[in-house]
Amino acid sequence: MKNSISHIKNSLRGKKISVEELYDEFFTKAKSSKTNSFNLLLDKEINIQSIKESQKRYENGNPLPLDGIPLGIKDLFCTKGIRTTASSKILSNFTPDYESFITQKLLDDGSIFIGKNNCDEFAMGSSNETSFFGPVKNPWKNKNVPTDDLVPGGSSGGSAAAVAEGTCVASMGTDTGGSIRQPASLCGIVGLKPTFGSCSRWGIVAFASSLDQAGPLTNSVEDAALILNSINKHDFNDSTSSNHVREDYLYGINDKLDQKIKIGIPSDYLKDVSGDILSQIENTKKALFKHNVEFVDVEFKTTEYALSTYYILAPAEASSNLARYDGIRYGVREEGKTLDDIYLNSRTRGFGDEVTRRILIGAYVLSAGYYDAYYRQAQKVRRLIKDDFQRIFNDVDFILTPTTPNEAFKIGDKLDPISMYKNDIYTVPTSLAGLPGISIPSGLSTNGLPLGIQFIGNYFEEKKLLQIAALAEKELNFNEQ
């Protein structure tokens, strides 16, 4: 594939292009892009030292796994000396003095950051419309209404749009309830959310700490595996970071399946879906049928409760995490006569509508008299959701679902928050259970827009998950459509 990391590395090794020329090529394209997918682009001068060092390693014949690869980084990862805003007004002047664990690992493996990707404010949104820096436009157009600007999905919408339009080779995103997989699906690329606890949250602006997980948005499953190799490491700075032994996710990714694979398709997920969405599942079944794959119907008992559970737990955690933004130590301070006035003014003027709404929901469900009825009850239902997945994984290797219930919609079309929240119906349950999920592009809708399918794996089984996704990717052949 033309823009895959391995293809680009081959060109760099074969001296068809230099690291500097590669950077220039992506930078120039990003600079002239109209999608608003970057909050900040890094001029070559800032990266010149890394570019030269990377070039030297190619010349010496010992390049690192991601050497010279221009990456986008969701503007939620703290990057040392580089402005990090979470797409919020309240952090619009914040320059971290430390590097997040994930971005440090990406730098250690030779990649070069081209810029910080736009996202929903504090990663709260499913359309990238809540960003303080304005909405991101999906590079895809509805062929029947080509004048409409469409959303890229969210919250990692800038990341997805940038990869889809080719202004970075891959991007690092985060996923709390679908924020990697959903925009990947709406932009026709690959998005992987690893098992909760795989990739350290240290240095990522926190949204909901029991759900947040970093992962790559890429052009191919192979690229996702390569990046996962760099970032999937134990970290003592994140107390929920798992210390299990990691595998080489790239090695053997295209090997033939040596045993029969059983994939469950949740019939309750497919009730009332459009023909376009249904055909993604049917096409995947057909494509994998010849590969020793058996499909069975499975049924969840908890699907109808997943969104409610999520929209209690995530705002509750957010209201607690966002209590730190008070205008005192960092971020934008609004003036006030008293200390209390500074807190109130900085927070009220610093947060946008959706973030304010979620802080209020969180404060409500955690408040005296409501804590047990909402927050504690949601935590209990979360266990039932997890158990429900485990019951199904006793019988199957993977679960296959659509990634989203619809194609990319028009910017400004969904004004009601609940109809927006329903966009994450297929991704939220996986997040609540903490399981790994990957979205790959599977086909086009009747309007010519990309649609995706999601494979869900069991805990820490990313290697198997990437193998089945790579096989489906090859068979569905989306990029050649």
Next chain:
Amino acid sequence: MSEIDIKRISYLAKLKLPHEKEEFYANSLKDIIKWVDNLKMIDTSETEPLHNVTEKTTSIRNDEIIKINSVDDVLSNAPDRAQNFFKVPKVVE
């Protein structure tokens, strides 16, 4: 479901909602709380709350001091500072 006291909730969240937006947020909150109310129908009397999905993975490091930044680093983003301190309006008379 009881009425939502938006003034109390915004006070708890340290937010001062503009008067003209109070109703907007109150209605929005009411809709969402009504929407999530279906959880009350589930019997969870025998279920423990789930705090961390990968319950067995919590790892704890030795409590060793590592110096990773200076006072100046920490204060570099301060909206206002005085010597080595964050500066705020006087709180004690």
